[in-house]
Amino acid sequence: MKTMVKTTQIVPDIYLALATVVLALLATVGCSKNTVQAAPAMPAPLVSVVKAEAQDVPQYLDEIGRNAAFESVTVTPQVGGRIVERHFQDGENLAKGQLLFVIDPRPYKAQLDAAEATLAQAKAALELAKIQFSRDQEVIGEKAISQQDYDTKKSTVDVDAAQVDADQAVLETAKLNLEYCYIHSPINGRAGARLVDVGNVVQANTTGLLSIQRLDPIYANFTVTENDLPAVQKQMSKGNLTAQVRLPSDTDKTARAGRVEFLDNSVQNATGTVNLRVTLSNADHHFWPGQFVNVKLVLATEKGAVLIPNQAAQISQQGPFVYVVKSDETAELRPVKLGQRQGDNVVIAEGVAPSERVVLAGQMLVRPGGKVRIADAAHAGVPSHAAPASNPSAKPNAAQGGQS
Numbered sequence: 001m002k003t004m005v006k007t008t009q010i011v012p013d014i015y016l017a018l019a020t021v022v023l024a025l026l027a028t029v030g031c032s033k034n035t036v037q038a039a040p041a042m043p044a045p046l047v048s049v050v051k052a053e054a055q056d057v058p059q060y061l062d063e064i065g066r067n068a069a070f071e072s073v074t075v076t077p078q079v080g081g082r083i084v085e086r087h088f089q090d091g092e093n094l095a096k097g098q099l100l101f102v103i104d105p106r107p108y109k110a111q112l113d114a115a116e117a118t119l120a121q122a123k124a125a126l127e128l129a130k131i132q133f134s135r136d137q138e139v140i141g142e143k144a145i146s147q148q149d150y151d152t153k154k155s156t157v158d159v160d161a162a163q164v165d166a167d168q169a170v171l172e173t174a175k176l177n178l179e180y181c182y183i184h185s186p187i188n189g190r191a192g193a194r195l196v197d198v199g200n201v202v203q204a205n206t207t208g209l210l211s212i213q214r215l216d217p218i219y220a221n222f223t224v225t226e227n228d229l230p231a232v233q234k235q236m237s238k239g240n241l242t243a244q245v246r247l248p249s250d251t252d253k254t255a256r257a258g259r260v261e262f263l264d265n266s267v268q269n270a271t272g273t274v275n276l277r278v279t280l281s282n283a284d285h286h287f288w289p290g291q292f293v294n295v296k297l298v299l300a301t302e303k304g305a306v307l308i309p310n311q312a313a314q315i316s317q318q319g320p321f322v323y324v325v326k327s328d329e330t331a332e333l334r335p336v337k338l339g340q341r342q343g344d345n346v347v348i349a350e351g352v353a354p355s356e357r358v359v360l361a362g363q364m365l366v367r368p369g370g371k372v373r374i375a376d377a378a379h380a381g382v383p384s385h386a387a388p389a390s391n392p393s394a395k396p397n398a399a400q401g402g403q404s
């Protein structure tokens with residue numbers, strides 16, 4: 001009996017020891033959790049900012065156009081014959097009046113000589129008729145000749161005078177035909193590839209010899225929709241409708257200004273568009289007929305528009321937004337309404353006021369309402385020159401800011 005009682009007392013002691021070990025383990029785990037929660041907070045993200053600026057900017061339509069020559073001529077002979085001379089090179093810049101081709105002039109020189117001889121005969125006959133008629137005038141009063149003979153002599157003078165006029169016209173035609181043998185450039189322009197060579201026989205008003213196109217100035221043809229037509233008409237009525245034209249490979253800064261001087265008189269039924277044309281100076285032949293170009297049609301000027309760099313605007317499922325840095329260095333997520341692009345900047349129609357600071361680079365680490373650290377302050381307030389996030393010159397400043 002004594003042995004049984006002793007065993008019963010040992011069992012509770014074992015349970016008590018196990019409970020003590022479990023409590024110690026739980027206390028250790030609890031201390032570990034407290035240690036994790038006490039880890040230091042992440043530093044505020046480093047961002048570049050820029051001030052929004054108010055500027056006067058153009059309101060415009062972006063269209064695709066195509067260049068066309070200011071003048072285009074297909075040189076065609078006005079007399080037929082064999083080409084005997086060529087006085088230009090393919091692709092040459094030609095001056096108005098420059099000799100291009102010579103058609104064999106000998107047949108037309110012979111026609112001119114014959115016309116001159118015929119005219120001389122007619123003039124001689126007219127002089128004889130005048131002399132005879134003058135004699136009859138002296139004796140008609142004495143009834144020395146009949147009235148019929150007198151009228152015949154008078155009519156002969158009139159007929160011979162008309163014949164002289166006719167032969168004079170034939171002579172002028174012969175002179176023109178001889179001149180047409182020497183074909184000159186009708187305009188200043190650039191020659192294309194010749195269509196005939198020396199030795200070919202050409203037909204009058206049928207055979208094309210050469211195409212010439214004037215490149216300075218040059219046209220840019222484009223279209224606008226009928227919905228935009230009222231705004232175009234309003235600006236054109238003021239006489240100051242302009243457009244900026246550039247090649248697709250050119251930058252916005254190299255676009256060239258021109259005047260819109262032609263608006264078509266109807267809307268095309270098939271497309272609902274209307275044709276317009278810009279006239280551009282092209283002394284360096286930068287533009288070429290047939291090239292596609294980008295046309296920015298300036299309709300008006302928006303006063304005091306708010307501008308920020310393009311990369312400052314972000315896109316989410318709810319629409320475009322920017323981060324605005326407030327005076328306490330916290331970032332506010334601000335929904336915005338974007339306007340038209342202006343080079344490297346974009347107009348903010350709603351959401352940002354002038355002089356407010358917006359995040360330019362580093363948006364990925366920014367939390368709405370969270371603190372930020374500002375770097376690149378030297379660029380703030382100059383949207384057109386703000387350094388992009390990928391600019392290598394901005395990296396050393398960012399690195400220094402991260403070590404401070």
